[in-house]
Amino acid sequence: MTARAPRGLPHExxxxxxxxxxxxxFPYCTVRCRYCDFNVARVTAIPRDDYTNAVRAEAERxxxxxxxxxxxxxxxxxxxxxxxxPAGVGETLAHLVASTGAVGPEVTLEANPNEAADAALMAxxxxxxxxxxxxxxxxxxxxxxxxxxxSHDASLGLEALQVAVATFSAVTVDLIFxxxxxxxxxxxxxxxxxxxxxxxxxxxxxLTVEARTGLERAVRDGRLALPTDDVxxxxxxxxxxxxxxxxxxxxxxxxxxxxxxESLHNSGYWLGQPYLGLxxxxxxxxxxxxxxxxxxxxxxxxxxxxxxxxxxxxxxxxDEVVSRDDHRDERVMTGLRYGWGLDLLALAxxxxxxxxxxxxxxxGPLMKEGLVEIRDGRLRLTPRGRSLADAVTRRxxxx
Ligand code: SF4
Numbered sequence: 001m002t003a004r005a006p007r008g009l010p011h012e013x014x015x016x017x018x019x020x021x022x023x024x025x026f027p028y029c030t031v032r033c034r035y036c037d038f039n040v041a042r043v044t045a046i047p048r049d050d051y052t053n054a055v056r057a058e059a060e061r062x063x064x065x066x067x068x069x070x071x072x073x074x075x076x077x078x079x080x081x082x083x084x085x086p087a088g089v090g091e092t093l094a095h096l097v098a099s100t101g102a103v104g105p106e107v108t109l110e111a112n113p114n115e116a117a118d119a120a121l122m123a124x125x126x127x128x129x130x131x132x133x134x135x136x137x138x139x140x141x142x143x144x145x146x147x148x149x150x151s152h153d154a155s156l157g158l159e160a161l162q163v164a165v166a167t168f169s170a171v172t173v174d175l176i177f178x179x180x181x182x183x184x185x186x187x188x189x190x191x192x193x194x195x196x197x198x199x200x201x202x203x204x205x206x207l208t209v210e211a212r213t214g215l216e217r218a219v220r221d222g223r224l225a226l227p228t229d230d231v232x233x234x235x236x237x238x239x240x241x242x243x244x245x246x247x248x249x250x251x252x253x254x255x256x257x258x259x260x261x262e263s264l265h266n267s268g269y270w271l272g273q274p275y276l277g278l279x280x281x282x283x284x285x286x287x288x289x290x291x292x293x294x295x296x297x298x299x300x301x302x303x304x305x306x307x308x309x310x311x312x313x314x315x316x317x318x319d320e321v322v323s324r325d326d327h328r329d330e331r332v333m334t335g336l337r338y339g340w341g342l343d344l345l346a347l348a349x350x351x352x353x354x355x356x357x358x359x360x361x362x363x364g365p366l367m368k369e370g371l372v373e374i375r376d377g378r379l380r381l382t383p384r385g386r387s388l389a390d391a392v393t394r395r396x397x398x399x
Contacts, residue, residue, distance in 0.1 A: 007260060010267030011340050013072060016287050016350065020069040021268045022096055024055060025279035026081035027302045030114075034149030034218070035176075037210035039281035040079045041302045051279075051302075052088040054309035056095055058278050058298075061314060063099050065286070066276050071102035073265035076130075082111035086121070090128030097129070106170075106264045108132040113152040116160035122167045132170040132263075135161055140193050141186060144179045147224060149214060161197045170261055172201035177235040179207055180224040184234040188242065195246040201257040202248065204239060206232065251339035253389055270334040272327075272347075280305035281317070288350055293322040328357055329397045332379075336372075336393055341380025362396050372396070 013019070028051075029040045074096055076089060093107060109130040115121055116135055125133075139145050140154045152160075164171045173194055177187050194202070207226070209216050218224040227235075240250060248256040252270060255263065268275060274287030281300040286293050296319040299305045309315040322330075328351055335342025348357050356363055363379075366372045371385035371392045385392050 009340065010262050010264055011271055011338070011343070013264065014268055014271045014273050016272040016274065018069055019072050019268070019273055020066040020287075021073040021075065021265050021273060021275045022066075022071060022100075023075045023077060023265075023275055023277045023279075023282055023284075024081070024092065025277065025282040025298075026051070026076060026078040026084050027280040027305075028083055029078070029080045030083070031149070031151045032214075033151075034147070034214040035207065035210065037213055038079070039300050046083055047306065048085055048088050050306055050310065051084070052091055054306045054315075055092055055278050057312055058309045058315055059092075059096060059099065061312065062276060062278070062284075063096075065284070066100070066274060069274065071096075071100045071105055072273075073106040073108070073268060074102070075107075075265045076109045077134075078110055080112050080115075081109055082115035082121075082125070086124035086128045089125060089130065093129045106132055108134050108172075108263070108265055110134045110136060111160075111164070112136050113157040113160035116164055117156050119163045119167070122163055126167050131168065132172065133164045133168045134172045134174070135164050137161065137173045137194065138176050139179060140190050141182075143181055144186075147180050147215075148176070158193065158197070161194065161199065165198050170201065171199050172203060172257075172263065173199050174203045174205070176205050176207050177239075178227055178232040180219075180226055182227055182235070183231060184238060187235040188238055191238065191242045195243070195248075200248075200261040201255070201263065202243065203255050205254055206236070249339075253337045253386070267338070270338045272331050272334075280315075288327055292324070293327050295320055295322050324351055324353075325358075327351070328353065332357070332359070332396060333393050335379065336381055336389065336396070339380075341375075341378035343377060344374065344379045345377045359396060362398070366392060366395060 027039055027041050028043050028046045032042045074093065089109065107130050109125055111133055113135065116133065137157045138148055138150060140157055142154050145153060161173065175190060175194065209219055219226060243256050247258050250256050251262050255266065275285050277284040277298065280298060280302045282298045284296045297317045299308060299315045299317045305315050331347055332342060344357060345355060348355050370382055371388065372379060373382050381389060381392060
C-alpha cells in the first residue's frame with residue numbers, strides 16, 4: 001500500500017464560500033443489481049466516446065458556475081464508472097484540472113470488482129490521475145452476493161480489493177449489513193476479511209429495500225426474509241469495536257477510516273460545499289447565496305442527456321431554489337452525522353441567523369437530556385445521541 005501524507009481534517013480544508021467539488025455521473029452498468037434503484041442504464045455496448053464528448057461539452061458550458069473556487073475533489077460515480085475506460089476518465093479529468101486550475105485534488109473512481117481485479121486496468125486508471133478507488137464490494141459471502149444480484153463472487157471481490165490496495169494511495173469499500181440470511185457471525189467474518197487487506201476507509205450501510213426493485217418483490221412474496229431487528233442491532237454493535245481494533249474510527253454515521261483518510265468529497269456534501277454535477281441525472285448544488293441556494297438535477301435518460309449535452313445545450317432536468325430554512329435544516333442534518341459536528345456560529349453567520357441558527361428552543365431540551373452538546377462552537381451528538389441520531393435530528397428539525 002502506498003502511504004499518503006497526513007493532511008488537514010476535511011472541515012479545516014472545506015470552506016463553503018471558497019471551495020467546491022465536481023461529481024461526474026457515468027450511468028452505464030452491464031447488469032442491474034437486485035437492490036438498486038439508481039439512475040443507471042443496463043447496456044451491452046457502452047457509448048464511451050460519445051459520453052466523454054457530451055460530458056466535456058457540458059463541462060465547458062457549466063464550469064463558470066464554480067469559477068474562482070478551489071476544486072478540492074473530483075468524483076467519478078455511477079453506474080459503473082470503471083467501465084468508462086482510462087482514456088475517457090483521463091481525458092475528462094485532464095480537461096477539468098486544466099480548466100479549474102485544481103491543485104492535487106482527491107480523485108475518486110467507483111469500481112466494481114469485475115474491473116478492479118484487473119491489475120493492468122487499475123494501473124492505467126492510477127496513471128490517468130485517479131488517487132482513490134471506491135470498491136463496490138457489498139458482501140464477501142457468495143450466498144449474500146447472489147441475493148443482491150451482484151455479478152461477481154466473493155473471491156473475485158477480495159482479489160479486487162487486494163489489487164486496489166496495492167495500486168491506489170487510498171481505497172474505500174462499500175459493505176451492506178442487514179442482508180437476508182446474514183447473522184452477527186457472518187457480518188463479523190465479513191468485516192475481518194475486508195479489514196485484513198489493509199483497507200483504509202469503509203462505508204457501511206444497512207440494507208434499504210427500495211420500492212420497485214427485484215429485492216422488494218422477493219421480500220414481499222416471502223422468497224427472502226430480512227434478519228430480525230435484534231440481529232441487525234447486533235451487527236451494528238459489532239462495527240465500532242471491530243473497526244477500532246484495526247485503527248479505523250467513525251467520522252460520520254456510516255463512514256469509518258484511519259486518521260487522515262477521511263473522504264474530502266463526501267465531507268463536502270456534509271459541510272454544505274457547492275458541487276458541480278456533470279453527466280446524466282447528476283445533481284448540483286450552488287452553495288448558499290444571498291436569496292437562496294440552487295439545486296439542480298440533469299436530464300436522467302442517458303440518450304436524452306447525450307443528445308442535448310453534445311449539441312451544446314444545457315442538459316438541465318430540474319432546477320429549484322432552496323430556501324434559507326431548508327438549507328439550514330439540511331446542514332443541521334448532515335452536520336450532526338459528521339463526527340466533528342456542525343460549526344453553528346459559521347452557519348449562523350453565513351445565513352444571517354441568530355447564534356443558535358433559530359434552534360434555541362429545541363436545542364435546550366436535547367442538551368439537558370445529554371443527547372447533543374456544543375463544544376468550541378460546534379454542535380454535535382453525544383455518544384448517547386449518536387445511538388439515537390435519527391430521532392434527535394427529527395426533534396431538532398421539527399418546526
Ligand atoms: S453496479 Fe451499482 S449502479 Fe450498477 S446496478 Fe449494481 S448497484 Fe446499481
